Amino acid sequence: MLIAVPVETQLYEKRVAATPETVGKFIASGCTVVVEKGAGSAASYPDQAYVDKGAVLADDFAAACVNADLVLKVRPLSADQIAMVKKGAAVVSLVSPFTNPLLQQYADAGLACFCMEMVPRISRAQSMDVLSSQANIAGYRAVLLAMEHYQRFFPMLMTAAGTVQPAKVLVMGAGVAGLQAIATARRMGANVEVFDVRAAAKEQVESLGARFVEVAADADAEDASGYAREMDDDYKRRQAELIAHHAARADVIITTALIPGRPAPVLVTEEMVKSMKPGSVIVDLAVEMGGNCPLSELDAVVVRHGVTLVGVSNVPSLMATDASALYARNLLNFLAPMIDREAGELKINMDDEVIAAALLCRDGQFLKPQLLKQGV
Incomplete structure (x- = not known):
């Protein structure tokens, strides 16, 4: 089986879909690997x-x-790349399934496209979970970005010239990125408060030494996949007041709140920004989906009302080596069970819930029509 690893061409993308380590393992399993x-x-x-x-x-x-x-990528195939991949080939990548306008074209080209964002969040698939592995990096780097633009110390310092009080950090969203941001900010000596709509996050937050800020809710704010669901208007009003x-x-x-398939919820309004102290910093990790703050600008650092807003869209790419x-490794763990060494091909078992969840199209058929109905 021939595996291709091309250069990523999307702006600001420095990651690569296979490292020398994983290439060696693919070759050991009987594959041939071509790297652009x-x-x-x-x-x-x-x-x-x-x-x-x-x-x-x-x-x-x-x-x-x-x-x-088999083609291994980080970002989805572009329109001009589709025609360069042979019919029947498998493509494994992040696909941006809720916003990608090329989904039907992938099917029309006869490709078997695996969407790594749709790997289910179950125990067996943890080693394949690219969203978690990349969010972990984003949460860590978000704190470093904040420190870069914040013109004061993070920890409390007692000096001969006086005592410097620790920074107060508010993390919005206690998913993988949020939890890593909490842990990193705490290691840097900051006092950390955390808001999340999911009450189940409280124990994890407090175990990291942060204070959990919550709004009482009648409905469960977590869906079956472990993601936050959109709440009703009354909850949003009380949420806004508390935030x-x-x-x-x-x-x-540091904002990390995202709802799959929807624009990022607005958590920090312009009025809230106006109320913040001069020199404060907001790192908006949801900027690619519209931002948790409407003042954030995509791939820009701006100052509004004396507050610095950092809107880097591809934070994991800032740590491209580890990312x-x-x-x-996520891709290797996902693909290894499908590689049939004797047949020299990929065996796609649709009875496997992980494979079935991630496969978007095959043999000219688009298998997730609900994504096309969203008008993307």
Whole structure:
């Protein structure tokens, strides 16, 4: 089976879908791997490292993918790349299934597309969960971004010139990114408060030494997949009042709230920003989906009402080496059970709930029509 690893061409994307480590393991399982020249360079994986593991180098995307049975990517195939992948090939990547306008084209091209965002959140699939592995990195780096733009210390310092009080950090959303942000901010010496609509997050938050801020709710705010669900208007009103109170006291706010398939919920309004202290910082990890603060700007750092808003859309790519290593292992763990060494092909078992959940299209048929009905 021939596996292709092309260069990622999307703006600001420095990650690569396979590292020399995982390439070596694919080759050990009987596969042949072709890597486009420069695919791992931005993530500090030079071409020679792939060659040393047994990979073959190709000059461009077409040369790498034209005969490939399996294409490994970080970002989805672009419109011009679809025609360069042979009919019947499998493509494994992040797909952005709720916003990608090319979904039907993938099916029409006869591709078998696996969407790594749709791998179910079950125990057996934890090692394949790219959303968690990348969110973990985003949460960590978000704190470092905040520290870069915050012009004071994070920890309390007692000096001969006086005592410096610790920074007050408010983390919104206690998912994987939020929990890592909490842990990192605490390690840096900040006082941390956390808001999440899911009451179940309280125990995890407090175990990290942070204070949990909650709004009482009658309905369960967590769906069957473990994600936060959208709440009713009364809850949103009470939520806004509570957040406004805590935001006014915060030195740093890190927002991580996302609802799959919907624009990011607005948690920090312009009025809340106006109430914050001059020099405060907001890191909006939801900026790619519209932002948890309407003042955030995509891939920009702006100052509004004396507050610095950091709107980096692809935070994991800022740590491309480790982000690629974790992502590549996720893909290896996902694909390894499907590789049939004797037949030299990918065995797609639709009775496996992980495979069935992640497979978007196959043999010209789109298997998740509800995504197309959303008008994307």
